[in-house]
Amino acid sequence: MADPYGFLKHDRADAKKRPADERLGDWGEVYLDLGADTRDKQVRTQASRCMDCGIPFCHSGSAGCPLGNLIPEWNDLVRRGDWGQASDRLHATNNFPEFTGRLCPAPCEAACVLAISHDGGGAVAIKRVEQAIADVSWEQGLVQPSQAQVTSGKRVAVVGSGPAGLAAAQQLTRAGHEVTVYERDDRLGGLLRYGIPEFKLEKKVLDRRLAQLRKEGTKFVTGCEVGVDLTVAELRSRFDAVVLAVGALRGRDDTSTPGRRLAGVHLAMDHLVPANRACEGDGPPAVDAAGKHVVIIGGGDTGADCYGTATRQGAASVVQLDQYPQPPSRRDDERSPWPVWPWILRTYPAHEEAGERKFAVAVEEFVGDEHGHVKQIRLRKVRVEKDASGRRAVVPTSEEVEVLPADLVLLAIGFEGVEHLPLLGGLGIELTARGTISCGSDWQTQAPGVFVCGDAHRGASLVVWAIAEGRSVAHAVDSFLTGSSDLPSPVIPN
Ligand code: SF4
Structure with a gap:
């Protein structure tokens, strides 16, 4: 039985991040290692905010967890400090909670009944609890191989x-x-x-x-x-x-903007894959942002990954462009063109570290130098609207053109x-x-x-x-x- 007053006693608290300057100096994970005791204490408090709803919208359905994670069950087990049972219940529905705890944008939190509190930001910190259970499971040797009892011969x-x-x-x-x-x-x-x-x-x-x-x-x-x-x-x-x-x-390309074929204009994966290979020890990346003026086109997850990668590689500047306007808040989502949260939540830890974002802009031209290498991009203010057939159209809203320096352009406009x-x-x-x-x-x-x-x-x-x-x-x-x-x-x- 959950503590029915837990959410009244404690506010939501997200995991603390390492200072931005420190993060930029290495490739380690963004979140602070608090030590097991402090982490466990804080996460138990966060888990105690769960009300064990009669109908737990977090758990499944069109808006909740696709895995059907037994969220109220393991929230209560964590509240009581029973990490072993919590690990069992988490792994009962999720093979890899250490991946989802780190990477998932948590549709379960958007579906949480408490998301209606604190201007939409009061949901139980489910993702934080999930990652803590996963990490404790590994630290305490609770994750063991599970061999089949019989073989099928198939x-x-x-x-x-x-x-x-x-x-x-x-x-x-x-x-x-x-x-x-x-x-x-x-x-x-x-x-x-x-x-x-x-x-x-x-x-x-x-x-x-x-x-x-x-x-x-x-x-x-x-x-x-x-x-x-x-x-x-x-x-x-x-x-x-x-x-x-x-x-x-298969990365989406921008085949219509003049200058796309200039050297220095790449798909996002041309940047991310060699950067990850370099972290594995495969030598310097083929596409490196070091010392360059980097422009990233696209405001989603992949763009943010390029952003954080470019700043860590030592880019001279990083600017990320988005055709859509800056989302005002989670609650004001009717003004957003994005389908539903979590896709609307488009501020990532990388954005707190360095660089700049520009909203409601589109590239008019990639401008090259005499060697055929990109050197600038020309931008215009735009708005995105639906045309008569219901398709999204990008419409210029100003005659004014902005010019940005660009030695490396990364297209992160989807797949x-x-x-x-x-x-x-x-x-x-x-x-x-x-x-x-x-x-x-x-x-x-x-x-x-x-x-x-x-x-x-x-x-x-x-x-x-x-x-x-x-x-x-x-x-x-x-x-x-x-x-x-x-x-x-x-x-x-x-
Ligand atoms: Fe707990 Fe929120 Fe799920 Fe309710 S919807 S059971 S409060 S996590």
Whole structure:
């Protein structure tokens, strides 16, 4: 039974961050290490604010947690200091809470009944509690390999080692299937490894989870592009089922703005991947912001990741541009063009550190020097409105043009879907108009025995959705191979 007065006694308090100057001097995670005692005490207080609602909107449904995390249960266990039970209940629905605790924008907090208090900012600090449970679980040795009791004799290939692929692999291995994860890169983790900067997710957090999967029996093959290095015929002959978890990494480009092809204008991933590789010890990044005037186009998560990366690399200046107006507050969201919070919450820790943001502007031209390298961008004030067909249109609102210096321009304007992989052609799978892979209600694609999950199915989305889809596809594959499944299936295909 929760403390029904907890939220009246204590205000919400978010985790403290390290000073901005200190953060800029290294690649370590943003949040302050308070030491276990202080962290545990503070988090227990925050967990005590949960009212254990009769209908916990945080827990599931269209706005809450896609994983169906048992939030009121573990809030109360943490309040009472029972970290062991809290760890059990958290891991019952979430394979990787240390990833969601760090990376998820927490739709559960937006759905929390207490979000109506304190001008919309009074929700229980669910994400903070989740991360603390995950961290305590590792510190106290509560996360152990969980080996299958019986084996099925069935073999499953998972293509892609991002959060969706890893969740599917862990669930299927634990169900007794022989699972091999194929990764075309040299290291495992997909976007977790090479997309998310170290200051948001230190890779040792990923590596310790991968070690657990290995001990449970999941096999991994890196540097192997399925459909090229392993042919489709070999894939089909070796495995009883295939899970496609290949992500949606095709970056949206800006093909219409004059000067796009100038040297120094890159897609965001051209910046983030080498920066993450440099953190892994692979040498200086090919696209480096050091000493440069950096302009980032796009106001979302990926843009913020480029922002924090560029400032840490020692950029001379960093400016992030957004076509949309600055959101006034969470409560004033009817003025925002963004669908719903958490997508509206667009201020990130990186923005507190250095640099500048400009809202309601669009690039008119990338201007080059005599060597064909970008040197400036020309901006104009705009507003975004819907045209007669309901499509968004960017309309200039001023004749005035602003010119910014720019040696490095990063396009962080979204993703268009799955890359055109040889594997898909070999399997006879065509992409939808959205650039994703469609499936039936059993997660099976148009290729029999081939399933899909995560961003490849959903389009670029949240880490929590990737894990939820990975768990659900595991249920579907287990049913396909054995006729039924006891594995959970928290979400259905969209
Ligand atoms: Fe607790 Fe908020 Fe969930 Fe209610 S909605 S159970 S207060 S976390």
